[in-house]
Amino acid sequence: MQKTSSRLLALLSLLQTHRDWSGDDLAERLDVTSRTVRRDVDRLRELGYPITAFKGPSGGYRLEAGSQLPPLLFDDGQAVALAVALQVAATDTTIGEDATRALSTVRQVLPSRLRQRVDMLRITAVQPSENDDTSPGDPQILMDLSNAIHAHAELRFDYDQDHPAPAERPRRTEPHHLVTWRGRWYLIAWDLDRDDWRTFRVDRIRPRTPTGPRFTPRELPGGGVSAFITGRFRGTDGTTTDWPCHGEVVLNLPATAIAPFARDGIVEEVGPDRCRLTLGSWSWTGLAAAIGRFDTDIEVIGPPQLTAAFARLAARYAAAARITRPPEAPDTDASGSLET
Incomplete structure (x- = not known):
């Protein structure tokens, strides 16, 4: 039988892979009794993991999202993938600082064998020159846009353009997707006043509150986000990724x-x-x-x-x-x- 500490980690790993587990299934996977599973679940709860029990023929358990972030469990492949993803994110002008701090936190808890693998990868961020008009976006604006997209809520915002029209009214849009393209964040949205799809640079967006009424999402031209944004930046209407x-x-x-x-x-x-x-x-x-x-x-x-x-x-x-x-x-x- 596994030691208690390793068994708790194995139990936590199982709870993180599926939403619901019956007590019998967990006992069979861990090669223990149902009573031992109940005791181990109580130990994980004491460590801060929000595990709820649900009724059924043999009962069951579910790992819920908590108000606080408890310790997470990753296998070797997941830990390395997370560290690599954070190194890539650290080059982003919008979330780079937060990603760097997160990478430092993850690296500190990696075993030496994994830390060496991560340290072998070096990603260099090429910063824009002083004459480049690239400016970092605001993470809070990214969150506000994401919330509007998720809620399917109409969004009004002021948009700072290179040559804005005098006293331009706020843009009224149906926000659909947030994407990155060559180091910038963009919002893909249906412009209600222009009756057409538009792409907006997030660093030029200043959202207005509150958001508007709900809308039914439209089908994006081109068959997908990637095809649409590639086509738009190649000068097409977004229905094709080919150059015009x-x-x-x-x-x-x-x-x-x-x-x-x-x-x-x-x-x-x-x-x-x-x-x-x-x-x-x-x-x-x-x-x-x-x-x-x-x-x-x-x-x-x-x-x-x-x-x-x-x-x-x-x-x-x-x-x-x-x-x-x-x-x-x-x-x-x-x-x-x-x-x-």
Whole structure:
């Protein structure tokens, strides 16, 4: 039979995996009597775990959520996963400080064998420059938005934009999801005044209270949050994750030199020193500029909109060169690609 201390941990682990356990099932899993299970449950209650008993043929037990946080029990895999997740969260500008303190607390109670595994992982947070307008969000605002989302309650808020309209009215929305995208928090909501889906930066939101009436959640375009937010940031209406503008060119560089910098583009080898690049962007001018960062000759395969975009950029660059002549640019790297 297990020692009392190890048996209590085993019992606690079982209670945390399922909401309800019958007394007979617990006794069978722990290889003890039902009377021993009752005594062990009383010991866990004395330690602060809110365990309630319910009636039934053989009785049962349930681990409830308590008003205070009692000691938690994690197996090795869960403990390492929690520590790793906290290291990732520590890089967030909104909850980073709290995550760092939580990580320190978890690390202190890890066995040495697990602490060594966690310490081997190092995640470096790249802070925004002084000129970057990224500002940390308010954890309380995140909680307020989450509560409105969970309650399906209409939300009014003031929104600080780069170029706000004079005396703009508060936004009236049906909040649906909170997401993170490239280091920022965003609220996905149905804008009641504009009758369309919108994404709002959380650090620019100032909620008004109280919240409005309840609403029935709408179906998000694109089939899911991930597809919707990816599509929106690629310039689509959110129903597709694809870029609105696609082009195809041949570059006079080997595919191995282009592939590391092509991001989500498709690179095909045409010859030892030539490759075909298919790339997407939110606009034709943006696409031409993205392709132009490769320091090589470009042959446009299509479509005509991409050719026209190159012509517009060529005229702009030529005009800029006539206005001022900068010193000669340094040589690019051996591959001919600009560093990004």
